[in-house]
Amino acid sequence: MKMDQALTNSEPKQMVFAEMEALAYTNSYNASQSRRQEIEERFGSIIREGQNLGSLVSYVGNKNFPFLRLYKYKEAFSFSLVRNLLARFAVDIDDYVFDPFAGLGTTLFTSMINGIPSIGIDKLPIAYFIAKTLPLFFSLDNGELRSAWSSIIPKIKKVKPAEVALDVLIMKVAFQTETFEILRKLKSAIDEQSNPYRDTLLFLFFSILEECSFTSKEGQFLRLKRDKKTSDPIEAMDKKVAQIEEDILKIKTLFPDLSIRDETKPNVYIGDARDLSNIKFKKKPTIIITSPPYVNRYDYTRTYSLELCFHFVRKFEELKAIRFGILRSHIESKIQKDEMPSHPVIREVVAILNRKELNNPKIPSMITAYFIDMEKVIREWARVLDDGAKVAMVVDNVRFEGELIPVDLVLSSIAEDNGFKTKEIIVARYKGNSSQQMKKYGRVPVRESIVIWEK
Numbered sequence: 001m002k003m004d005q006a007l008t009n010s011e012p013k014q015m016v017f018a019e020m021e022a023l024a025y026t027n028s029y030n031a032s033q034s035r036r037q038e039i040e041e042r043f044g045s046i047i048r049e050g051q052n053l054g055s056l057v058s059y060v061g062n063k064n065f066p067f068l069r070l071y072k073y074k075e076a077f078s079f080s081l082v083r084n085l086l087a088r089f090a091v092d093i094d095d096y097v098f099d100p101f102a103g104l105g106t107t108l109f110t111s112m113i114n115g116i117p118s119i120g121i122d123k124l125p126i127a128y129f130i131a132k133t134l135p136l137f138f139s140l141d142n143g144e145l146r147s148a149w150s151s152i153i154p155k156i157k158k159v160k161p162a163e164v165a166l167d168v169l170i171m172k173v174a175f176q177t178e179t180f181e182i183l184r185k186l187k188s189a190i191d192e193q194s195n196p197y198r199d200t201l202l203f204l205f206f207s208i209l210e211e212c213s214f215t216s217k218e219g220q221f222l223r224l225k226r227d228k229k230t231s232d233p234i235e236a237m238d239k240k241v242a243q244i245e246e247d248i249l250k251i252k253t254l255f256p257d258l259s260i261r262d263e264t265k266p267n268v269y270i271g272d273a274r275d276l277s278n279i280k281f282k283k284k285p286t287i288i289i290t291s292p293p294y295v296n297r298y299d300y301t302r303t304y305s306l307e308l309c310f311h312f313v314r315k316f317e318e319l320k321a322i323r324f325g326i327l328r329s330h331i332e333s334k335i336q337k338d339e340m341p342s343h344p345v346i347r348e349v350v351a352i353l354n355r356k357e358l359n360n361p362k363i364p365s366m367i368t369a370y371f372i373d374m375e376k377v378i379r380e381w382a383r384v385l386d387d388g389a390k391v392a393m394v395v396d397n398v399r400f401e402g403e404l405i406p407v408d409l410v411l412s413s414i415a416e417d418n419g420f421k422t423k424e425i426i427v428a429r430y431k432g433n434s435s436q437q438m439k440k441y442g443r444v445p446v447r448e449s450i451v452i453w454e455k
Helices: 001-009 014-029 033-048 051-056 081-088 106-113 125-139 144-155 170-172 177-191 197-208 235-254 305-312 318-324 342-355 365-386 407-417 435-441
Strands: 048-051 098-101 119-121 215-218 221-224 269-272 286-289 390-396 398-399 404-405 421-431 446-454
Touching: 033 048, 033 342, 033 407, 033 421, 051 081, 051 221, 051 305, 051 421, 081 106, 081 286, 098 106, 098 318, 106 119, 106 125, 119 125, 125 197, 125 235, 125 305, 144 177, 144 197, 144 235, 170 221, 170 305, 197 235, 197 305, 197 407, 197 421, 215 446, 305 318, 305 407, 342 404, 342 407, 365 407, 398 421, 407 446
Parallel strands: 048 421, 098 119, 098 286, 119 269, 286 390
Antiparallel strands: 215 221, 390 446, 398 404, 421 446
C-alpha cells in the first residue's frame, strides 16, 4: 500500500499506521532476532521447573475436596495450590487477599479456611454466584439441608415452571422434554425458599444441569451429545444433598479447630478487572492469587450457558451482552479499528498471523483484544495494590498456526512496565498442541506457568 493511497483511504490514519507497523514486523522477522527470542532471553534466568504443581493448577485437585468438589468449574485451580502460595508468601491475618478473576472462588475459600480476609470479583454472573455461595455451606448443620430438600420435593409438581431464556438455541435442544419441565419446576420450588437454603440448593441445582442434559463441557464450547445418558433431576439432587452431608462432616475432620469469623468471610462482587474504581476494598490488597481467562478461544457464556439461561438472563440479548462485556479472550471478541497491542511480541505475532491462512480469521483480533484488556487489568492492579504486594497468577501459553505466544513472559513484561518486579516464573506443566497443529508443525511443548510478581 502506497503512503498517498493510504492517507486518502476512509479508514482512520492510526489504523493505516498500525497496518504499516505490522507489515514492517513481518518483513523483518526472518532478518533479525525475533521479539519472542529476546523476551525468552530476558526472563530465562528466572524460569523454574515446578512440575510438582502440575496437578494443582487445574480443577482436578478439587475433585475430592469438601464443597469445592460440588460444582464442576473446569477452569478453576485447586485448594492445594492456593494453600501452597499462601504459605510461600507467609500470609497472615494482617494481609488482604484479592482475586480479580474469582471463578469458582477457590482463592477466597482457601483464604477463609486459613483465617485470612479476602475479596473477589468476577464479571461472569454464575462465577460470582458460586464464589459468593460457597461460604454458606459452613453455616449448615448436619442434616439441615437434607431436611430443607425433603420439604421441597412434594411441592415440585404443584409450582409453575420457572421462567428461563427460551430463545437461546441450546435451551431448546439440551434436554428431554420431561426433564426440562421438571428442572423448571424444581427451580421454581427452590426460588421460594429462604436463605441459606435457597442459594445453597440453587448452587446444587446448577451443578446437576450438565448431567441432566445432552451437553458436555468440553473444549471451547458446550458440546451437544445426543447419545448421552442423562440423569433424573430429583435423583441427581438427592446425590448432591448427600454429598453436602458428607462434606459437612469431612470438613470438620480435616479442620477440627476451624472457626469461620465474620471478618474472614470473603466479600464477593460482580466486577470487571479492567476497572476496579467501584470495588469496595476494605484496605489496599497485599496479595493477589488468580488465574485470568486464557487467550484460547473459550467463550464462558457458551460453556456455562445452561446455568446463565436458567437464572441470570431471560433472553438471548441479555446473554449476548454478557458475552461482549467479559474479558476479550474468546473468538467473538469485538475490537475497534484503531486498537493495537502495545507490546512488541504481540505485534510481531499478530503481523505474522495476518499473513497466514487461519482456520478462523478472527484469531489475530482476539489476541490483540486480549492483551489490550490484560494491560488494563495489570495497570489497575498497580493502582490498587499496597506497596510490596505480591501477585501469583496462573497463565497458559498458546500456539496458533504454529506461532507460539509466551503469555507468561509478555504479561510479566507488561507488569514490569507498570511498576512490578518479576520474581519467578514457575513452569507447572507442559501441555501438548492439537492434533492438527502437531501434524502440521510438529510437537512443541507449551508452558502453563505461575508468574510471581512483587509491587
